[in-house]
Amino acid sequence: MSVVPVSYYLALSAVLFGLGVIAFVFKRNIITIFMSIELMLNAVNLAFVAFARAHNQLDGLVFVFFVIVVAAAEAAVGLAIVIMIAQNRQSLSVERMNLLKF
Amino acid sequence: MPILDHLWILLALPLLGSAINGLFGKNFSKTVVNSVAIGSVALAFLAAVEAVREFVQLPADQIPHVGTYFTWMVAGPFHVDFALQIDQLTVVMLMVVTFVGMLIHIYSTGYMAHEGGYYRFFSYLNLFMFFMLTLVLGANLIVMFVGWEGVGLCSYLLIGFWFLKKSAADAGKKAFITTRIGDFGFTVGLLLIFATFRSLDFQTIFKSLAANPVSEGVLTTICILLFTGAIGKSAQLPLYVWLPDAMEGPTPVSALIHAATMVTAGVYMVARMNPLFSRAPIAMLVVAIVGAITAFYSATIGIAQTDIKKVLAYSTVSQLGYMFLACGVGAYSAGIFHLMTHAFFKGLLFLAAGSVIHAMDGEQDMRKMGGLRKKIPITFWTMLIATLAIAGIPGFAGYFSKDAILEAAATGPHANFILWLLGVTGALITSFYMFRLIFLTFFGEPRFDEHKAHVHESPRSMTVPLMVLAFLSIFGGWFALPKMIGGANYFERFLAPVFGAAEAPPEPTSPSDALLHALLSWPVFVGLLGLLIACYLYLKRPDLPKKLAQSMRPLYTLIFNKYYVDEIYGFLIVRPLLWISTNVLWHVVDEGVIDGVVNGSAHLARLSGRQVRRLQSGNTRSYASWVLIGVVGFTVLLLALFVTGVH
Numbered sequence: 001m002s003v004v005p006v007s008y009y010l011a012l013s014a015v016l017f018g019l020g021v022i023a024f025v026f027k028r029n030i031i032t033i034f035m036s037i038e039l040m041l042n043a044v045n046l047a048f049v050a051f052a053r054a055h056n057q058l059d060g061l062v063f064v065f066f067v068i069v070v071a072a073a074e075a076a077v078g079l080a081i082v083i084m085i086a087q088n089r090q091s092l093s094v095e096r097m098n099l100l101k102f
Numbered sequence: 103m104p105i106l107d108h109l110w111i112l113l114a115l116p117l118l119g120s121a122i123n124g125l126f127g128k129n130f131s132k133t134v135v136n137s138v139a140i141g142s143v144a145l146a147f148l149a150a151v152e153a154v155r156e157f158v159q160l161p162a163d164q165i166p167h168v169g170t171y172f173t174w175m176v177a178g179p180f181h182v183d184f185a186l187q188i189d190q191l192t193v194v195m196l197m198v199v200t201f202v203g204m205l206i207h208i209y210s211t212g213y214m215a216h217e218g219g220y221y222r223f224f225s226y227l228n229l230f231m232f233f234m235l236t237l238v239l240g241a242n243l244i245v246m247f248v249g250w251e252g253v254g255l256c257s258y259l260l261i262g263f264w265f266l267k268k269s270a271a272d273a274g275k276k277a278f279i280t281t282r283i284g285d286f287g288f289t290v291g292l293l294l295i296f297a298t299f300r301s302l303d304f305q306t307i308f309k310s311l312a313a314n315p316v317s318e319g320v321l322t323t324i325c326i327l328l329f330t331g332a333i334g335k336s337a338q339l340p341l342y343v344w345l346p347d348a349m350e351g352p353t354p355v356s357a358l359i360h361a362a363t364m365v366t367a368g369v370y371m372v373a374r375m376n377p378l379f380s381r382a383p384i385a386m387l388v389v390a391i392v393g394a395i396t397a398f399y400s401a402t403i404g405i406a407q408t409d410i411k412k413v414l415a416y417s418t419v420s421q422l423g424y425m426f427l428a429c430g431v432g433a434y435s436a437g438i439f440h441l442m443t444h445a446f447f448k449g450l451l452f453l454a455a456g457s458v459i460h461a462m463d464g465e466q467d468m469r470k471m472g473g474l475r476k477k478i479p480i481t482f483w484t485m486l487i488a489t490l491a492i493a494g495i496p497g498f499a500g501y502f503s504k505d506a507i508l509e510a511a512a513t514g515p516h517a518n519f520i521l522w523l524l525g526v527t528g529a530l531i532t533s534f535y536m537f538r539l540i541f542l543t544f545f546g547e548p549r550f551d552e553h554k555a556h557v558h559e560s561p562r563s564m565t566v567p568l569m570v571l572a573f574l575s576i577f578g579g580w581f582a583l584p585k586m587i588g589g590a591n592y593f594e595r596f597l598a599p600v601f602g603a604a605e606a607p608p609e610p611t612s613p614s615d616a617l618l619h620a621l622l623s624w625p626v627f628v629g630l631l632g633l634l635i636a637c638y639l640y641l642k643r644p645d646l647p648k649k650l651a652q653s654m655r656p657l658y659t660l661i662f663n664k665y666y667v668d669e670i671y672g673f674l675i676v677r678p679l680l681w682i683s684t685n686v687l688w689h690v691v692d693e694g695v696i697d698g699v700v701n702g703s704a705h706l707a708r709l710s711g712r713q714v715r716r717l718q719s720g721n722t723r724s725y726a727s728w729v730l731i732g733v734v735g736f737t738v739l740l741l742a743l744f745v746t747g748v749h
Binding site: 025 | 719720721722723726727730
């Protein structure tokens with residue numbers, strides 16, 4: 001059975017992360033931006049798992065669990081904020097959330 | 103020997119008194135303030151007497167007795183202890199300072215009885231005693247310098263005691279600033295001493311001086327720098343101008359600080375450093391010349407003054423000149439002797455003048471006095487005794503000391519005819535203006551409204567110190583009496599261990615010759631002559647002084663205006679200084695540079711803030727882009743470092 005080299009996983013991880021970054025910068029909808037953050041987190045998780053597998057160590061896997069836990073918490077808080085914004089502003093566009101400036 | 107090992111007690115007592123009165127005195131009754139102030143000084147006096155009693159029993163090899171209490175500062179080779187010492191010179195100063203100080207404290211309770219700030223006055227006065235004792239007891243130049251500056255501070259505080267009066271506040275500042283000019287030289291002198299001897303301790307300096315020869319040029323520089331300090335502190339030419347103005351202070355202050363003790367600190371310092379001065383003949387000559395010229399010069403100003411205290415102030419400057427003349431011609435013990443007798447008779451003159459002013463309800467102008475002899479007899483008699491003493495009439499204290507100085511100037515190892523002549527002429531003028539003061543104040547017809555002024559003799563607290571000082575003004579000089587009858591001079595012999603190396607032993611003469619010589623000497627003659635002239639001008643022909651002043655108008659105006667020295671200093675120094683301060687330091691340096699830097703930095707911050715805040719756009723995606731740029735930048739940087747690190 002052939003083994004997929006670790007570089008493939010890393011390349012996939014980099015591509016997913018890059019997609020996340022691009023979506024984060026260019027999308028206007030808050031929900032989409034939120035999803036792109038999740039995408040970046042999971043890209044990083046993929047890299048962790050790949051390294052853990054390649055080095056035969058558990059540390060990377062432990063890290064992944066932490067990231068998932070934190071991401072879940074973040075999603076809970078973040079979505080609550082998004083709901084409040086949607087209620088107050090009747091909109092989900094980040095363009096309209098520009099009050100925090102000089 | 104208990105108290106010799108605890109000399110600090112002498113300092114602690116007045117300091118404690120000052121602290122108690124200064125901190126809590128506001129709520130004390132006058133009786134409590136009096137007992138704290140007088141009590142602390144009286145205890146200090148008793149402690150000093152006990153210290154002297156123990157001191158005279160010390161064997162000669164334990165003199166000077168030094169007490170080191172703690173190490174004050176150490177920096178490399180620079181080592182200063184808080185150390186006090188007592189030797190024969192200190193003993194004389196100690197007795198004069200504590201005893202005269204105590205009398206003046208007692209006198210002040212009467213004189214200041216109706217003044218506000220009563221506790222403040224006594225707090226300052228006690229503080230002054232503390233610093234003066236530090237000055238005379240210090241075993242190294244730094245401790246002495248602390249006292250030196252401290253008495254200057256107290257002088258400032260007490261001259262400006264009535265600080266709501268502008269002239270008093272100004273006089274205080276003038277005294278402080280003028281002496282500071284001298285202190286600058288003094289401080290440089292201290293540095294040079296340390297650079298030369300690697301120590302500031304008196305005994306170490308003198309021992310090292312005796313062991314290793316130091317070049318005369320260095321010694322001359324040191325001595326002249328030290329003498330600069332003395333010029334400021336002891337009001338000699340050209341820095342004497344502060345002392346006459348210092349008369350703005352209460353009269354007991356003039357008596358204590360500006361006659362008996364503080365102004366003599368310069369003389370004490372020169373005498374203390376006599377091993378250095380004796381090896382620097384040029385510096386000695388400078389001291390003698392400055393002293394003699396001051397003695398003569400300020401005596402001439404005294405002739406035309408009309409304010410009773412101003413006459414005494416110029417007289418003090420003149421008498422201090424005699425002390426420096428004595429030191430300059432190498433007769434240190436004569437100088438210190440004159441310091442002591444001067445403390446008695448000049449302290450008395452000031453206190454008596456204060457009593458006159460008190461009696462006249464604050465009037466100081468002699469032209470508005472006259473005929474007070476019968477009304478305030480105790481003041482009159484005591485002041486007359488002091489005047490006889492300062493004029494050098496045989497038998498009174500001043501005669502012995504002034505005669506010793508002029509004798510040294512005429513026949514001593516550093517004799518100089520011109521200096522002697524200045525001294526003798528000064529003595530003539532001194533006698534004249536002092537008797538002029540007496541005749542104007544106490545004789546003739548009253549020149550004030552007798553119905554308005556309630557002339558009254560002063561209370562007991564003021565007259566008793568007068569009488570004690572009058573006693574000393576007569577008998578204080580008799581320490582030197584045995585010389586007249588052929589024996590050795592007690593005073594000189596007592597001080598010999600301090601000045602021994604510097605002074606030549608007196609030549610033995612037969613008793614009758616010495617007595618005859620002393621009684622027929624020039625100082626006696628000019629003293630009597632001054633008395634006669636004053637008597638003729640102010641008693642026999644009271645109209646004559648005005649006519650004389652008329653006929654010599656330019657000279658009279660010149661002297662009356664004190665040679666315009668204040669005006670000249672004002673024009674040459676104060677005005678340019680003010681101009682530079684206003685137009686350069688204020689408008690250019692302060693407003694331009696200092697304010698410019700402060701305002702400029704604020705302006706810069708505002709300007710940059712205005713530009714940088716554009717980054718805070720409120721646009722989430724632009725923030726995200728910045729984060730991205732930052733991350734990419736850091737990653738590239740780390741990679742670059744990693745790559746270069748590997749290779």
